[in-house]
Amino acid sequence: MSFPPSQHGRPMVMGIVNVTPDSFSDGGRFADVDAAIDHALKLVREGADILDIGGESTRPGATPVDAATELERVIPVIRGIRRHSDVGISIDTMKPEVAAKAVETGATIWNDVNALKTPGAVELAAKLGCGVILMHMQGDPQTMQQDPVYEDVVREVGTGLSRRAEAVISGGVSREKIWLDPGIGFGKLLQHNLQLLRSISGLSKLGFPLLIGASRKRFIGMIDEDAATSDRLGGSLYAAIHAAQQNAACVRVHDVRETVQAFKVMAAIAAAR
Template sequence: MGIVNATPDSFSDGGLFLDPDAGLDHALALVAAGADILDIGGESSRPGAQPVSEADEIARVVPLISRVRARTSVPISIDTVKPAVARAAVLAGASIWNDITALSAPGAPETAAELGCEVILMHMQGEPRTMQADPRYGDVVAEVCEFLLARARVAMAAGVARDRIWLDPGIGFGKTLEHNLALLAALDQITALGFPVLLGASRKSFLARLDPAARDPAHRLGGSLAAALVGALAGAACVRVHDVAETVQALRVWEATR
């Protein structure tokens, strides 16, 4: 899954692809590099990020999704927490709803069922503005698994088909370095829940905690590739990444050795 952030403030590439033409060029480049899915978002979820209005978010993502859909058949995911944005994105050509709040907004599960799109349910403790203040867990792996299963049941109760549901442990979302490493080490327990799992660890700040020289997100390629391979070994169905070509190459080498 290649990342296309149509935002001015994303932690790694904010402002680079806010213009629809720039976003389109980037999306097509990711497809050429081997992306199987494009994840387009119009609201940053980095720690401390400020909310974006529904109208502004739609204005950022819908023109880009329409242009991308006209140029490629690769599935498009809309990264949003707002049902109205998801609806507008699906009408424009998206077929996956990637929700960091696991369909927690009022009416979100019912909207997902009505749209018939695939949904990605992610775990997050708190919300982006405060999630990294002081995250605490008794057993982070057990609690994340319990939350994801509960949200999957809510989605299915609203009418979302079981085979349309993905799970995401939410690396970096309300978690310390130790929490992130515990989830990566136990990722096979999440894949064992019986749903396809998306892993998003690309360029995240926990990598700089392991390598202080990687303060710039663009300097975290090695750690991002290592995390992607950990995900592949644990059975993750997809990895969400900024560096598509390099990740595809790493996964091809790993796959060739199996």
């Protein structure tokens, strides 16, 4: 099964495992393979439904790495997780060769910020039969925050994601294998991000499950007096709760335990008589 079923009556929680020295929030903390595996298993114990393993930073201005480096970072981690857990694993990569090896090793989802636009990516995803997450990004990680412009960000992101999904389906990927991600912080200014978050329920009507990744992102710091990435938990939790209330299928977060607890309280309040 590509995407694990939700068993909690709430959005699934995707825990972030950055095996990189330069990710925006926790770069370098889990670059060591053993440290990354330990962290991943800790997130599973805290309630993560899916682990998202990434070996290349996609923060604004990040320097790309080659496939060999990315494989060296992520494959031992996926292999190590699989020795201990059958949790859902997504590989966060733009490179088909990395996705192929990751799925061979035990990943079941390809999370691509480039929406399978790399040559050969759609054909490979169809062949692998894995789940795919298509994200909207204006530009690329090196240029995306250099004055992004939209006339109507919600309409344009929705149209772009819908057209990309249909193109991927035409390339052989099954419709039920596809999730969409509006790409909070990827080629968007503060107001763009806020408008997209406000419109999650509308975007969820595109006909595909929606993943929201707002955890610790810069827009939270922009709202709260330049709060550092380590001081954005409150904003991250509210974004997750808001996404849940707006019919998101999954939230991608750094703080799994706190997010799962927030969802439990949300459910308890909703069930109170």
